[in-house]
Amino acid sequence: MIIGVDLGGTNARAGLIQQGEVVQSISHKLANKHSLDSTLEQLIHVIEPLVSDEVEGIGIGVPSIVDVENGVVFDVVNIPSWKKVELKKILEQHFAKPVYVNNDVNCFALGEQQYGSAQNFSSFVAISVGTGLGTAIVINRELYLGVNCGAGEIGYFPYLDKNLEYYSSSSFFDIHSTTAEEVFYAAQEGKPRALQIWQEYGHHLGNVLKVVLYAYAPEAVLLGGSISNAYRFFESSMLLSMDDFMYPSLLKQVKVIKSKTENIALLGAAALVPSRALV
Incomplete structure (x- = not known):
């Protein structure tokens, strides 16, 4: 199983993906966006209930330019506190799971390529x-x-x-x-x-x-x-x-x-994680 996360400027949503299907999802409206610690805590709060031993990794799409190799997020639209955030490092330390971060529209493309109209x-x-x-x-x-x-x-x-x-x-x-x-x-x-x-x-x-x-x-x-x-x-x-x-x-x-693919943002984020569980 994989966790796919869509971080937007106003909401954070996470989904548990199994065999290309979203079997459970959680959404949270972000508050106190001027505090980095607060927004990170809210993001963790959305992901945490979905984490289990069966989860192989976490993929996250963010509205920002990203250092993909190191998982560093440089700016997030409508979240002013996010400047050069080492998101991969922070979440891997917290969840002890591999984390992959990419731009949200890139995730949209990956989702369509793997599950949707671009196959x-x-x-x-x-x-x-x-x-x-x-x-x-x-x-x-x-x-x-x-x-x-x-x-x-x-x-x-x-x-x-x-x-x-x-x-x-x-x-x-x-x-x-x-x-x-x-x-x-x-x-x-x-x-x-x-x-x-x-x-x-x-x-x-x-x-x-x-x-x-x-x-x-x-x-x-x-x-x-x-x-x-x-x-x-x-x-x-x-x-x-x-x-x-x-x-x-x-x-x-x-x-x-x-695009008509349901849950494309979550599926695309999950597609960042190299795994047999997605297919």
């Missing part, structure tokens, strides 16, 4: 849209990390008056003095303004996808993250904004897929 692709890009914009790159079935998991940070590319991340993450909805959640529910009710906002969002996300295609020419692009739940509202404008892509023959071959 039949040798090269693909996974994009997570939510609080931020994250990208993971798989080339010839190998995750490309770069230095400290820094590869794929295309959200910081200049775009309009800001950058790609601003216009393709939750911050985009600030322009309209609303939130992605509010616009999602309004769109479900068919409200024209909400539907128009999603169409505008899709246009910006389509420009993100064009950057990905120009840079990597993958077989597929997988979309995940909280905002992807509204995919049906922005899919058409996203695809329309890609019509001016310079290489139509390439565009026709690329599949854009919305």
Whole structure:
């Protein structure tokens, strides 16, 4: 058995994975995020009930660049106290289990590769849209990390008056003095303004996808993250904004897929752990 952990900016979630299934999970809303000791204690509190002699290791996905070899987390979005945290060392000392740490979007890609919609692709890009914009790159079935998991940070590319991340993450909805959640529910009710906002969002996300295609020419692009739940509202404008892509023959071959794999964050984190228990 493996423990997979998804550490977000607001919540920590851990799951016990057996034969590719989440058999038990625990979630906790993080408090006192300005204290490193407090947040580490809360993370341990989420993991601890799942630890047993049968557990082979712990995999953790974090929204940060990571020194994968040493398990050092440099910064975590929305957790200001996390600066160069030796997470692997701390948790291995506490649990006496091997611990593996990686970027959360890389975990998303690994999960899709092993259990989800990317199993039949040798090269693909996974994009997570939510609080931020994250990208993971798989080339010839190998995750490309770069230095400290820094590869794929295309959200910081200049775009309009800001950058790609601003216009393709939750911050985009600030322009309209609303939130992605509010616009999602309004769109479900068919409200024209909400539907128009999603169409505008899709246009910006389509420009993100064009950057990905120009840079990597993958077989597929997988979309995940909280905002992807509204995919049906922005899919058409996203695809329309890609019509001016310079290489139509390439565009026709690329599949854009919305992730549908349940518990993908936990499964992807668990996939970090070398083990026979996952398959």
